[in-house]
Amino acid sequence: MELLDKLVIPVSEPHLNLLRILLILAMVLFLSYSSLLYGTTILSVYYNRMFKKSNDSKFNLLSKDLIETLTQAPTIWFGMGIAPLIGVILLYTQLLHGTTNSVLAYMVVSLVFFCIGTATIYIYKKSLILSGVLNKVKSNDSKLIEYEEENNNDNGALALWSFVFLTLSNLFFIASLNLATDSRLWDSGVFPILFSSAAQFKFLFFVVFGIVFTGITFLYVNFSFEGGKHFDDSNYVSFVKDRISKIALSASYALPFLLAMTIISTPINALNGNLFIYAALTCFFIVISAQLLYSYIKESKNSNISLGFWFLFLAFTFYITKEQSAFATTSQNNLMRLASIHEKLELESSSKEVKPVEINPQEIFNAKCIACHKFDIKQTTAPAYNDVAVKYIGNEGDMVKFILNPVPKNAKDFPSGMPNQGLKPAEAKAMATWIIAQVKKNKGL
Ligand code: HEC
Structure with missing residues (x-):
C-alpha cells in the first residue's frame, strides 16, 4: 500500500475535518448501494431456491x-459502487497516514471482490431473463426441457457465486472499517480481524439492514415511485407485496437488537457522547420506518412506503455517522499528529518566503554587464563606469531608473544606446549601490 501512501498530502486541521465529512458522504453512497446489492442478491437467491422447490x-x-x-442502469454500478469505494479508500489513506495496519489492504481486497461480484450479478441477470423466456414456452420438446434445466442450474450457480463474492467483499470492507476504529486489532491476523465480535455484529447489522432496505426499495420503486410500474398480473402483485413486505418487516425487528450489539462491542476508547446520540437517531428512524411498513401491510397505502424508504435511508445515514464518530475518536491522535506535521511544514515554507533572495551584484555584473562595460576603460560598446557613474553619487535612484529603463544619454558616442538588461527592481537597486561604491573606491572619493 506504499503506492497509496505516496498520494498523501499534508493538510491542515480544518481540511482534515472536511475530509471526514466527505468520507461520510462517500460512505453513505457506497454502503447504501452495496447493502441494496447484497440484500437483492440474498433475496433473489432465496426466491430462486423457492422456485426450484415449489416450481411456482x-x-x-x-x-x-x-x-x-436494482440493475436498471448499469452506470449506477460505477457511480454508486466503484467510484465512492475508491473515494473511501483514498480518504482513509489520508486519514490513516503514518499508522501501521492493513486497513487499506483489506479495502482493496474488498474492491476486487466487489467488482467480480457485481459483474457476476449482471451475468446472472441475463440468465434469469433467459429462464423467464424458457418458462413461458410451454412445450414437450425434450431438447427444450433439457435446455431449460441446464439454464436453471447455471442460474443457481451464478446466483451463488455473486452471493459468495459480495459476501467476501462486504466482509472485508466492514472488517476494515472496524479495524480502522480498533487499534487493538492492528497486529492481529486475518481471522481475528474478520471474525472479531465487533466486526461480526456490524456485518450482521449490514446484512439484515440490506434485506430490509432492499424490500422497502423494491416496493417503493415498483409500486409507489412515480405512480409505480404497471403489472398485468394482479395476482402476482399481491403475492409480491405480501412476500416482500413481510420479509422486510420481520428483518427490521432484528435491527435495533443488532444496533445495540454494535455499540456494546465498540472498544471503550472509541466511545463518545455523539455516538450514542447518532445510535439513538438510527434506532428512532428504524422504528418509524418499520411502523410505516407495518401500516403499509395493514392499509396498503403506497405513500407509507415512500416515507418508509426515506426514513430508513436517514437511519442508515445516522448509523454511518455513528461509525465514523467512533473512528474519529480513535483516530484523533493520528489526526492531530497529521495536522501538526502540516503546521510544521507551513511554518518552514513561510519562513523561507520571508527570507529575501540573496542578490550578488558581482555575479550580475559578470553575467550581464561585463560584455560591454569596464570600470576604468571606455569601450566601443559602452562607457566606463568610472566616467559615467560619478554623476549618480548621492543620486542612486536615478541610476536604478536608468538600468531598469535605459534612455539615450550620449547618442553621439553610443548611437544605439544601452539595451534593456531585464533586471528586477531589487537587482537594479543592488547594482546601482554596488557600482557607485566601486567607483567611489576607484576614485578615492
Ligand atoms: C550591450 C552592451 C551593454 C550591456 C550588456 C550593458 N550596458 Fe550599460 N551601457 C551601454 C551603453 C552603450 C551605454 C551608454 C548609453 C548612452 O549613453 O546612451 C551604457 C550606459 C550605462 C550606464 C550609464 C548611464 C548614464 O547615465 O550615462 C550605466 C549605469 C550602465 N550602463 C549600467 C549597466 C549595467 C548595470 C549593466 C548590466 C546589468 C549594463 N549596463 C549592461 C551598453 C551596455
Missing part, C-alpha cells in the same frame, strides 16, 4: 424482478 413460476419472476429493479 411466481417465485422465479420475483427473483428476476428483484435483480432487474
Whole structure:
C-alpha cells in the first residue's frame, strides 16, 4: 500500500475535518448501494431456491424482478459502487497516514471482490431473463426441457457465486472499517480481524439492514415511485407485496437488537457522547420506518412506503455517522499528529518566503554587464563606469531608473544606446549601490 501512501498530502486541521465529512458522504453512497446489492442478491437467491422447490413460476419472476429493479442502469454500478469505494479508500489513506495496519489492504481486497461480484450479478441477470423466456414456452420438446434445466442450474450457480463474492467483499470492507476504529486489532491476523465480535455484529447489522432496505426499495420503486410500474398480473402483485413486505418487516425487528450489539462491542476508547446520540437517531428512524411498513401491510397505502424508504435511508445515514464518530475518536491522535506535521511544514515554507533572495551584484555584473562595460576603460560598446557613474553619487535612484529603463544619454558616442538588461527592481537597486561604491573606491572619493 506504499503506492497509496505516496498520494498523501499534508493538510491542515480544518481540511482534515472536511475530509471526514466527505468520507461520510462517500460512505453513505457506497454502503447504501452495496447493502441494496447484497440484500437483492440474498433475496433473489432465496426466491430462486423457492422456485426450484415449489416450481411456482411466481417465485422465479420475483427473483428476476428483484435483480432487474436494482440493475436498471448499469452506470449506477460505477457511480454508486466503484467510484465512492475508491473515494473511501483514498480518504482513509489520508486519514490513516503514518499508522501501521492493513486497513487499506483489506479495502482493496474488498474492491476486487466487489467488482467480480457485481459483474457476476449482471451475468446472472441475463440468465434469469433467459429462464423467464424458457418458462413461458410451454412445450414437450425434450431438447427444450433439457435446455431449460441446464439454464436453471447455471442460474443457481451464478446466483451463488455473486452471493459468495459480495459476501467476501462486504466482509472485508466492514472488517476494515472496524479495524480502522480498533487499534487493538492492528497486529492481529486475518481471522481475528474478520471474525472479531465487533466486526461480526456490524456485518450482521449490514446484512439484515440490506434485506430490509432492499424490500422497502423494491416496493417503493415498483409500486409507489412515480405512480409505480404497471403489472398485468394482479395476482402476482399481491403475492409480491405480501412476500416482500413481510420479509422486510420481520428483518427490521432484528435491527435495533443488532444496533445495540454494535455499540456494546465498540472498544471503550472509541466511545463518545455523539455516538450514542447518532445510535439513538438510527434506532428512532428504524422504528418509524418499520411502523410505516407495518401500516403499509395493514392499509396498503403506497405513500407509507415512500416515507418508509426515506426514513430508513436517514437511519442508515445516522448509523454511518455513528461509525465514523467512533473512528474519529480513535483516530484523533493520528489526526492531530497529521495536522501538526502540516503546521510544521507551513511554518518552514513561510519562513523561507520571508527570507529575501540573496542578490550578488558581482555575479550580475559578470553575467550581464561585463560584455560591454569596464570600470576604468571606455569601450566601443559602452562607457566606463568610472566616467559615467560619478554623476549618480548621492543620486542612486536615478541610476536604478536608468538600468531598469535605459534612455539615450550620449547618442553621439553610443548611437544605439544601452539595451534593456531585464533586471528586477531589487537587482537594479543592488547594482546601482554596488557600482557607485566601486567607483567611489576607484576614485578615492
Ligand atoms: C550591450 C552592451 C551593454 C550591456 C550588456 C550593458 N550596458 Fe550599460 N551601457 C551601454 C551603453 C552603450 C551605454 C551608454 C548609453 C548612452 O549613453 O546612451 C551604457 C550606459 C550605462 C550606464 C550609464 C548611464 C548614464 O547615465 O550615462 C550605466 C549605469 C550602465 N550602463 C549600467 C549597466 C549595467 C548595470 C549593466 C548590466 C546589468 C549594463 N549596463 C549592461 C551598453 C551596455
